[in-house]
Amino acid sequence: MLIKRRNILGSMGGLAVAPLFCNSLAAAETGASDLILVSILLSGGNDGLNTVVPLGQYSDYYKLRTPAQPPPGLNMAYAESDLALLAFNSDPSVPPLQATEYAFAPSMLAMRDLYTSGKLAVIAGVSLPLAEINALSHANATMDWLTGQINIGVVEPPGWLGLTLDGAAAGTLGATASLSGSTQLLVGNTAEGLVINPPMDYFGISYGVSDSTQKLQSAFKKIGVLPALSPTGLADQATLQTALADISAVQAIAKHEKAQNYPLESWLDYQLRDIGRLIVGGAGIRGYFAEQGGYDTHYQQELYQPTLLSQLGQSIVNFYEYLAAAGASQNVVIMTMSDFGRTPHANLDFGSDHGAATVSFVFGDMVKGGVYGTYPSLKQFDPNGNLKLQVDFRNVLSDLIVWMGGNPTPILGQTYPSLGFL
Amino acid sequence: MNGKGWRGTLACVLLGTTFLAPGAPAETLTRTARPPTTATARQLVQYFLRRFAFSAPPATVTSVVGSGIPAWLTSQDNWQNLDDSGSELETLPTQLVNGSLPDPNIFERAVYQHMILTPRQLQAKLELHWLDHFAVGLQSVGDPALMYHYDQTIRANALGNFTTLLTAVAQEGAMLIWLDNNYNAGSVPNQNFAREVQQLYSTGIYKLNPDGSVIIGTNGQPELNYTQKDIVALAQAMTGYGVVYDPNNNNPQTRFSVQYFPSNHYSGKIKYWGKTQKVPTDGTAIAYVMGQMAVRPSVAPFEAKELLQRFMTENPTPADISAIAAVWESTKKAPDQIAQVINAIVNLPDFNSYYDSMLKQPAELVFGALRQLPGVMQATANVEPGNSLLGELNGLGQQLFYPPTVFSFYRPGDLTTTDNTETVLDRTNVFANITNAQQSGAYTDTYIDIPTLRTLIGSTNGTDIAAYLLDAMVDGGSPQLQSILRAFLGKTPDDNQVLGAIWLLLNAPDYTVN
Numbered sequence: 001m002l003i004k005r006r007n008i009l010g011s012m013g014g015l016a017v018a019p020l021f022c023n024s025l026a027a028a029e030t031g032a033s034d035l036i037l038v039s040i041l042l043s044g045g046n047d048g049l050n051t052v053v054p055l056g057q058y059s060d061y062y063k064l065r066t067p068a069q070p071p072p073g074l075n076m077a078y079a080e081s082d083l084a085l086l087a088f089n090s091d092p093s094v095p096p097l098q099a100t101e102y103a104f105a106p107s108m109l110a111m112r113d114l115y116t117s118g119k120l121a122v123i124a125g126v127s128l129p130l131a132e133i134n135a136l137s138h139a140n141a142t143m144d145w146l147t148g149q150i151n152i153g154v155v156e157p158p159g160w161l162g163l164t165l166d167g168a169a170a171g172t173l174g175a176t177a178s179l180s181g182s183t184q185l186l187v188g189n190t191a192e193g194l195v196i197n198p199p200m201d202y203f204g205i206s207y208g209v210s211d212s213t214q215k216l217q218s219a220f221k222k223i224g225v226l227p228a229l230s231p232t233g234l235a236d237q238a239t240l241q242t243a244l245a246d247i248s249a250v251q252a253i254a255k256h257e258k259a260q261n262y263p264l265e266s267w268l269d270y271q272l273r274d275i276g277r278l279i280v281g282g283a284g285i286r287g288y289f290a291e292q293g294g295y296d297t298h299y300q301q302e303l304y305q306p307t308l309l310s311q312l313g314q315s316i317v318n319f320y321e322y323l324a325a326a327g328a329s330q331n332v333v334i335m336t337m338s339d340f341g342r343t344p345h346a347n348l349d350f351g352s353d354h355g356a357a358t359v360s361f362v363f364g365d366m367v368k369g370g371v372y373g374t375y376p377s378l379k380q381f382d383p384n385g386n387l388k389l390q391v392d393f394r395n396v397l398s399d400l401i402v403w404m405g406g407n408p409t410p411i412l413g414q415t416y417p418s419l420g421f422l
Numbered sequence: 423m424n425g426k427g428w429r430g431t432l433a434c435v436l437l438g439t440t441f442l443a444p445g446a447p448a449e450t451l452t453r454t455a456r457p458p459t460t461a462t463a464r465q466l467v468q469y470f471l472r473r474f475a476f477s478a479p480p481a482t483v484t485s486v487v488g489s490g491i492p493a494w495l496t497s498q499d500n501w502q503n504l505d506d507s508g509s510e511l512e513t514l515p516t517q518l519v520n521g522s523l524p525d526p527n528i529f530e531r532a533v534y535q536h537m538i539l540t541p542r543q544l545q546a547k548l549e550l551h552w553l554d555h556f557a558v559g560l561q562s563v564g565d566p567a568l569m570y571h572y573d574q575t576i577r578a579n580a581l582g583n584f585t586t587l588l589t590a591v592a593q594e595g596a597m598l599i600w601l602d603n604n605y606n607a608g609s610v611p612n613q614n615f616a617r618e619v620q621q622l623y624s625t626g627i628y629k630l631n632p633d634g635s636v637i638i639g640t641n642g643q644p645e646l647n648y649t650q651k652d653i654v655a656l657a658q659a660m661t662g663y664g665v666v667y668d669p670n671n672n673n674p675q676t677r678f679s680v681q682y683f684p685s686n687h688y689s690g691k692i693k694y695w696g697k698t699q700k701v702p703t704d705g706t707a708i709a710y711v712m713g714q715m716a717v718r719p720s721v722a723p724f725e726a727k728e729l730l731q732r733f734m735t736e737n738p739t740p741a742d743i744s745a746i747a748a749v750w751e752s753t754k755k756a757p758d759q760i761a762q763v764i765n766a767i768v769n770l771p772d773f774n775s776y777y778d779s780m781l782k783q784p785a786e787l788v789f790g791a792l793r794q795l796p797g798v799m800q801a802t803a804n805v806e807p808g809n810s811l812l813g814e815l816n817g818l819g820q821q822l823f824y825p826p827t828v829f830s831f832y833r834p835g836d837l838t839t840t841d842n843t844e845t846v847l848d849r850t851n852v853f854a855n856i857t858n859a860q861q862s863g864a865y866t867d868t869y870i871d872i873p874t875l876r877t878l879i880g881s882t883n884g885t886d887i888a889a890y891l892l893d894a895m896v897d898g899g900s901p902q903l904q905s906i907l908r909a910f911l912g913k914t915p916d917d918n919q920v921l922g923a924i925w926l927l928l929n930a931p932d933y934t935v936n
Contacts, residue, residue, distance in 0.1 A: 043827070067610055131643050134650070135627045136617065139829055152628070152636055152644055156838070181819070183842060195842035205847060208854025208925050216922045219910045220929065226902050228931040230778035236841055237931040243843035293827070298602045298614040345610065349602060353613040384650040 034331045035404055038275055038288045038319075039161065039185060040268070042312070042338035043142065044296030047305060048358030049344060049387065050076060052122060052375075053083055053103045060378035064345045074302050074350040082106045090371040092118045102371065107306035110313030111361070114320075118369040120361060121421035125373045125390025127357040128340060130382060133389075136354035138296070141339035146184040148397045148412045160397055161287040162188030164406035171284020172249050179271035180291035193289070194246060198270035200277065203250045253281030263318050266311040268292045272319040280326040286404070295338060298351040312336070316363055333364035333422070335400060341387055344378060356386035360396055362421050366403075372419045395419060461777045463487060465897045469777045472936050473733050474498075474764070475543035477790035479878075480894050495768065498544035499761045501581065509539040511799060511807045514570070518672050527812055529570035530560075530823040534811045535799060538789050548580035548760065549573070550785060551732050553822055556591050556623060557830035558600040560823040565595075567674045568665070569823050572596035581761040584725065585716035585754065588624060592712050595665040595680050601828075605664040606657065607686035616657035618828055619712075620648055625720040632747050633740035634727045647720055648695070655694035659701045660708050662687030682707075717754055722747040726763070731834040733767055735776045742770055778897075780936040781837050784818030787849065791856060791870070791928055794894045796878060798871040810868045814852045818845065841934075853928040857921040870924055872917045884911035891923055896932040903930065 053061060058080060065077035083103035087096045092115055102122070104112050114120040127133060128141055132150050143151045148160030165175040166188040176186035177194040186193030196203050207216055224244060228237045257277040264270055271290040278285055292312060297305050316334055323329035341358030357376045376387035398416040401408040409415045461469065467486050471478040474495075478486070486494050497504065514532060515524045537546045553576060560569050572594045579587035591597055592615075598604040601615035621627050629637040629645040639645045648656075662683050671677035682705035692699050695714075701707050715721075726746035730738035749766040753759040767773065782790065788811065791797065799807035815821045819840065820831045832839050856869050876882070879890045888907045892899040899907070911923050927933055 134646055135621075136650070137621050137627050138827070139621075139833060140627065156836070178842075181842070181844065182839070184839070193842070195844040197844045197848070203844070203847065206851040206854040208850075208858040208921070213918075213922065215910060216926070219906055219922075219926055222906050223903065223926055223930050226900065226906070226930075228935070229900055230932075230935050232779055232781060233931040233935045235838070236781065236846070236934045239841055239843060240846045240929075240931065243846050246843060247847075296614075296828075298612050347612045348608045348610050349606065349612040351602070351612060354617065 034286075036279060036286050036288070036332045037161065037400060037404055038272070038290065038332060038334045040312075040334065040336045041142070041145070041180070041182075041185075041289070041291045042295050042308075042336055043138075043291055043293045044338075045138065045141070045340045045342060045354055046295040046338035046358055047297060047301065047342040047352050047355075048124075048126075048338075049341065049378075050078070050105055050301070050305060050352075051108070051309060052124065052359045053078060053105070054375045054378065055080075055083065055087060055100055055103055057375070057378040064378060067346050068348055070350050074300055076301055076346045076350060076352070078103075078106060085109075086112045088112065088115050088371075092116060092120070092369040102375070105306060105309050107310040108313050110310070110317045112313075114313065114316060114363055115369060119365060119367050120363045120369050121367050121372055122370070123360040123362065123372045123391055123396055123419065123421070124375045125357045125387070126360045126393055126396060127387075127389035127391070128393055129389065130356075133340065133356045133382070133386070134384065136340065136384075138339050138354075143184070145337045145339065145393060146182075148394055156187075158188050159183075159185035160401065160411050161289075161404075162186045162191040162193070163411045164188070164401045164404050165191045165287050168286060168405075169284075170286060171282070173246055173278075173283050173285055175285060176287040176289070177275075177278065177283075177285045178289040179274055180289055182289065182291065185289050186287055191287075192242075194242070194285070196250060196274065198274045199254075200250055200274045201254045203254070204247050205244075249283070253278060253283060257281040259322065262322055263314075266292075266315060268311055268315040269318060272315050273322070276319055276322045276326075276328075279323060279332060280328050297342070298347070298353060299349045301346075301351045320363070330365050333362060333366060333400070333403065335363075335396075336361045337393070337396075343385070344381065344387055345385075356382055356384070357389055358387075360393075362396075362400075366422060368421055370421070372421050391419065392416065461774070461897075466774055466777065467491065468897045469774070469936075470768070471543075472782070472786070472790065474547055474768070475793075476537060476546065476786060477794045478543075479794055479796070480890065481878075491768065495544070495765055498542065499581065499758065499765070501542040501545045504541045506536075506540055506542055509536045509541075511535045511539070514675060516673050516675065518674055518677075523566060523674050525806070526566045527809060528806065529566040530812060530821075531806060531808050532570065533573050533822060534789075534815070535808045537785070538792050538797070538799075538808075544761075544764070545577065545580050548764070549577045550783075550822075551729070552576045552580055552587065552591075554732070554825075554830040555728065556597070557825035557828060558594075558596045559825050563596045563599045565674075565678070566823065568594075568596045568599070568678060571675070571678075581758060581764070583755070583757050583759045584721075584750075585713060586757075587760075588619075588716045589709050589712040591623075592619065592660075592708050593663070593680055595678055598663055598665055598680060603660060603663060605683075605686065606661045607688070608661065609658065609688060609690060611654075611657040611661050611688065613653050613657045616653050616660065617648075619715065620653075620656075622828060624715045624724070625718050626724040628720070630720040630723040632723055632744045634723045634738075634743035634747070635740060647718070652694040655692050655699075656711060658688035658690070659692050659694070659699065659711050662705075663708060722750040722754075726750050728834045729763060730767060733764070734770070734773060735779055736835045736837055739772070742772065745770065778932075778935040781841055781934055782936045783831070783837065784815060784820035784840065785822065786936065787818065787928075787934065788814050788852065788856070791853070791895075791924075792868065795891075795924065796871045796874040797856075798869060798874070800867050800869070806867065808868055810855065814855060814868070817848050817852045819848075846929075849934075850925075850929055853925050857925045857928070870921065872920055875920070882914050884908060884913050884915050887911055887915060887920060888923065891927055895924075895927045896930060899927075899930075899932060903932065 062077045085096050086104040087099035089099040089101045128144055146159050147157045151157050168175050174194050175191045183193030228234045257280050259273055259277050262273045275288045294308050338358055342352035342355040373391040382388045394412045395416040398408040399419050399422055403422040464487050467483050470491055540546050575590050601618055602612040603615040606612050625647040629647055636644045666679055666681045668677050692701050702710050727743045749763050753762045879887055885908055888911050
């Protein structure tokens, strides 16, 4: 267990809980850099082929996606007419009805608007390398995306965002935070991930029977700084100390940034709203992690994926509008990643199975909108019959690490040329 | 037993006739920071019962100290002989109401009640392990009765033979639905189950040496246990099964069955693992494939390592994996294979060196509190016994019928991912509920029974109460913790102070460790 910030707090002994009574909002002013990355994991393996449809290969797309006559509502192949309003070219300034290269899924109107703004990069053909794709394991693929490495038998590897932010100036709450529960991406050699379950307003202690009894609170503080009897207990104790130290800062921001009119229609909205509150509230956190599940669409995909993609686009719009209204959007970039893509052909459950290449999105005021990478061929596949890799996933991460001010080579194990979206 | 009017005090069920005298044995009160090898005999029994039971109250610990761990294991291995009749608090519904289940939570609640109350603790602990291993979620399955049936199958085979267990699980309706093998058919079948049954349930992804290390091929890459063609062929081999509901059967527990539909079974040539297979077409295809799967070479080290990671240490040594894999392999035809493997883990020379080295799972945190202290599941006019446990487990991220993903609640060897700034605060809330219920009008139905606890302690003296609680919950605790607790309780603590002391200990890192 990596407990770097916790160790520092632990070394403060009886003073470890002192930040509980400090207003840490001012800490935000101490950051040497103010670039903020919000990473969203689309867990389960998003079907890139039904996220961004290659209009130039439409006839092949249609054949692959209709292996049998589907019942109404289950056809995985979108009709060309349904895609017209969501079409786009590599040049974002080309309006939908004139675009002929690609189209977002019909449920992705919000994402199409983001693309038109010129602030959305669509990275096509993103994939893990073939050796890892052969396993097509959610666990492996997710671990790879979150660590920027191919991991086999590695115990608790650090995350690429945590490594990027090791040593970076940060506020009291540290450099990174997860609103989804997972900290894999955020833990570096010194950086670690604060975890907050939305809504952040409830980040605190419940004393129960003696909530108002100072004696109980006092005893709990003493227990919090006692040396636990085992290394595992010490690690848990350090986590507890970190949490105690973070409560006042989190609650101060929660009270100050209520975001009362923020649209909340999905769990991703809840996560991004609180990330927005932390950013606007000056938490000083530079790396955030959120998650949207449900993309493992083996069965009747059209009942699920369109809704998820609609929520994704709308959630990003909601988040961006909230930041922009507060004048806090300029230095924030959002990126999406997903385990892997899915099989180009539909199965007879009108779903898709684990595949290879998919798409990633990067959005923000500092992003150069457009399409990056090459869309995989729908005629020639990899040895497993899946969409071929066009952009190694680490190439995407490399550009983001450089943007954040980090050195990607030691983190990713090799150097990648810039894709140019930042 | 019907839930209405039932009031079950766990202490009555769990405790034998031997009560811990006021003031625990001296060694439990003088523990200081020390390496694990210096744990006392009592502490090692407490450690053992945390790992292979949902903990135990002080009197049971005392009993096992006297009779020995081997005797306890023998009785648990013969679980059929342990009277389980007191572990069913409620009668499960036998009639649908307006086409719906009377109370969907009752099935999940029954599993929790049983894990806490049953004297078959080793079986219950393995039941939790296999529920983790073969994680299935009600969010997809839909019918809680199917989930309950699934749990019952796992429980019955939890200490049995792995091939039997895997074969039974693969043909459960809940599993068919969860991994999309329900009505799977044709030449382009859904691959979900065919892949996960290998990756997660039997061999793992990579070929393994007996010590659990990954076999590297001549190309420098890890060797996979399967190819993509194998996945497709295995999926084809297991087509033809589906869950059928009898419209004339109004009993939620029996109205479903898994049936075989020959016309849905793929009829072409099936070749996997390098050879053409003679997959039966008489409805035994899944059993045939699982029979092959369960004895593949990587299964022994894969399952051995996972059992070690759940029950001994998250980072087992290659030597220990080899030793346990060898036992797994040599007992693979035995009806009590898993029980024999568990016994072998307990007998590993370094088992005791992992005292307090792991974190408790959320289920262990909550169930342990209710077993170590006299917990109570109280039925009232508004709540059913143990219903609030669903909320407590959900609050800590381990509601057993709702695993977050196919990986279950955490990946083996990755339990520390459950310990973060949010979960340590969530614990305070869950334990506040458990220690607060009696005081606030029973808005929750599961809590610590203070009157019974006071009877067990047999003293109103704060020092005696502190000693009992420290022994029950943190193996005695450090001198500093003892001092804090005694100071908090004072000379003659009232009920609120006792509950406060329990809350303090439940949130102490020394309680969180396993």
